[in-house]
Amino acid sequence: MAEGEKYRKERLDRGIKARSDTIYVLASSRDLLYLLMPRALPVALLILLPILLHGTYWEKVLFYSCIFGLLALSWDFMNSVGLVSLGQALFFGAGAYFAGALNHYLGWPIFLTIPAGTIGGALICTALLVPVVRLRGVYFSIVTLILPLLFAHLIETLEILGGTHGLLSLSAYPSGWIAIYLAVGALLLVLFGFRKILDEDFGMILRGIRDDDRVVMAAGVNIYWYKAQSIFLAAAVGSFAGALMTHYYQFVGRSVLALDYTILPLAAVVLGGPGSFAGAALGSFILVPLSEALRAMGGLRMALYGLILIGALAALPEGIFHYLQRRYHQFERMVKV
Amino acid sequence: MTEDVILEVRRLTKTFGGIMAVCDVSLEVRRGEFVGIIGPNGSGKTTLINLITGFVKPTSGKVLYKGQDITGKPPYEIACLGIARTFQMARTLHKLPAFKNLIVPLCSPRVRKFRGGKYGERDDIAIDILDDLGFERDSFVPYKIAGTLPHGYLKRLDLARCIALRPELLILDELFSGMAMSEVAATLPMLEKFHREGLTIIMVEHRLRELFRVANRVMVMNFGQKIADGPPQEVMEMEEVQKAYLGTEVEE
Numbered sequence: 377m378a379e380g381e382k383y384r385k386e387r388l389d390r391g392i393k394a395r396s397d398t399i400y401v402l403a404s405s406r407d408l409l410y411l412l413m414p415r416a417l418p419v420a421l422l423i424l425l426p427i428l429l430h431g432t433y434w435e436k437v438l439f440y441s442c443i444f445g446l447l448a449l450s451w452d453f454m455n456s457v458g459l460v461s462l463g464q465a466l467f468f469g470a471g472a473y474f475a476g477a478l479n480h481y482l483g484w485p486i487f488l489t490i491p492a493g494t495i496g497g498a499l500i501c502t503a504l505l506v507p508v509v510r511l512r513g514v515y516f517s518i519v520t521l522i523l524p525l526l527f528a529h530l531i532e533t534l535e536i537l538g539g540t541h542g543l544l545s546l547s548a549y550p551s552g553w554i555a556i557y558l559a560v561g562a563l564l565l566v567l568f569g570f571r572k573i574l575d576e577d578f579g580m581i582l583r584g585i586r587d588d589d590r591v592v593m594a595a596g597v598n599i600y601w602y603k604a605q606s607i608f609l610a611a612a613v614g615s616f617a618g619a620l621m622t623h624y625y626q627f628v629g630r631s632v633l634a635l636d637y638t639i640l641p642l643a644a645v646v647l648g649g650p651g652s653f654a655g656a657a658l659g660s661f662i663l664v665p666l667s668e669a670l671r672a673m674g675g676l677r678m679a680l681y682g683l684i685l686i687g688a689l690a691a692l693p694e695g696i697f698h699y700l701q702r703r704y705h706q707f708e709r710m711v712k713v
Numbered sequence: 714m715t716e717d718v719i720l721e722v723r724r725l726t727k728t729f730g731g732i733m734a735v736c737d738v739s740l741e742v743r744r745g746e747f748v749g750i751i752g753p754n755g756s757g758k759t760t761l762i763n764l765i766t767g768f769v770k771p772t773s774g775k776v777l778y779k780g781q782d783i784t785g786k787p788p789y790e791i792a793c794l795g796i797a798r799t800f801q802m803a804r805t806l807h808k809l810p811a812f813k814n815l816i817v818p819l820c821s822p823r824v825r826k827f828r829g830g831k832y833g834e835r836d837d838i839a840i841d842i843l844d845d846l847g848f849e850r851d852s853f854v855p856y857k858i859a860g861t862l863p864h865g866y867l868k869r870l871d872l873a874r875c876i877a878l879r880p881e882l883l884i885l886d887e888l889f890s891g892m893a894m895s896e897v898a899a900t901l902p903m904l905e906k907f908h909r910e911g912l913t914i915i916m917v918e919h920r921l922r923e924l925f926r927v928a929n930r931v932m933v934m935n936f937g938q939k940i941a942d943g944p945p946q947e948v949m950e951m952e953e954v955q956k957a958y959l960g961t962e963v964e965e
Contacts, residue, residue, distance in 0.1 A: 577816050577819075577820055577835055578820075580809060580813050580816040580817060580820075581816070581817050581820055583806070583808065583809060584806040584809065584814075584817045586808075587805075587806040587807055587808050587809065588804050588805070588806060588807070590768065590788075590800075590804065591800070591804045591805065591806055591817070591874070592789075592806075592817055593768075593787070593788040593789045593792070594766070594768075594788060594789075594792055594797070594798055594800070594874070594875075595789075595792060595817040595818035595821055595874055595877075595878060596789050596792035596793040596818055596821030596822065596823050596824075596878055597789055597817055597818075597820060597821050598787075598789045598790075599789070
């Protein structure tokens, strides 16, 4: 740059959007690839990963990433309806105990306990949260925070569902492939399913409730009914993750109601970027392997983990996914002032 | 009670703590009327609207809509009966594209009753309604994120949301506040058209000149009470109304 001349950065959108963020114009196969690649590549990678990692320790990490990814998606879905949940552990625990109890006490096989745990857990969670669906903001969050802790204490003191020992020797998956592909498949299905739902007319109502629920009420829509439906969907996803994990561990105990299953998904969404679901999934695929990789650090592990998290949030408050998305859709150039 | 009374407010009272926001107000609106509600700031106009539309529960009194008691019903049920309202501070779904704002009323049980909406079909209906209200369909305006639109458009988007609900009674809370003169001039004929087509309208407004052009009847409120009700010219000549608006002379 010449002396004395001032330049500034200019950001330009790549010319593929027409009229609004939701309508695209595809003029060539190159445009098609441009839109398709960011979706197809991660999907292909996720399908290949179980084969690549087969037999290694990292296969387990991939499974955990999917489990936490499902919980993060479930959190992000509730958040896009304006319900800030601090109780993903409730969904996770409900599904885990439901599937575990059916398997332990009634001897139901895996292919029945997982769907039953998903639906049953979701119904229980919805029934528990519907009475407080009128609460807004932090008041709703507090209730979701308390419920899993309450159930952990109930199980402990009443010694129900195995009490402090938990339910042991549950059925295992007939093959490791089934477990990992169930997790990967569910993650992809929920990721694209949630994205689709929020673009439908139904999703417009949900997003509207988050924007201004009084406007939605004035438009003649029963917001509580829609909130209940979204809680059911989010709870079903969380319960599915719980049921899946129960049979992976072949054990269910109070630890499934622990704060970990609330905080880690939440951190994953914040790191990846809320609102797009892809950010939630991406966040889990960064956080879970990171926390495993840091295992070698011993006692300093959690401290370092926290530092990395804070650093990432300070550098990219919008979330990693939104940053990548912006860089992909815009290009920068220097122009003379 | 006669057939053509669409809304009857009976001795409605609302207190917030010790403050009487609305005090013993009664009002009868006939089908096809265009009623204005005026009064100084803080006189209880917006609270009265919130009471009618269910956003605030009354301390005492009753609201009857087409002879049916709707007091204490939730706002969405009242909206589905055919009472649509705008908000004083133009509330919209600011993160959605403007035309997607109308998807919400078009998905309400009330509108579903009129026509089954398939996916994508509602978008067309939404664009049609917005086009009628001055959002040109071939421009970028209806597709923009609502929060990025200028204030005048937001006000009309709020109105469009009401129209999409196919209301029988439309309540406008200071629709013209913050609108440019040209926008008011463009919106007024639309309201007259809706009125001609049989819509009953209640309009709270501070712009009296515009209000008097369209309203057949005006109710005046002051300190939560109804102080006058009648044709615009008569009402404005009443001593009490002039006192409320201009204040009393200070005696020395």
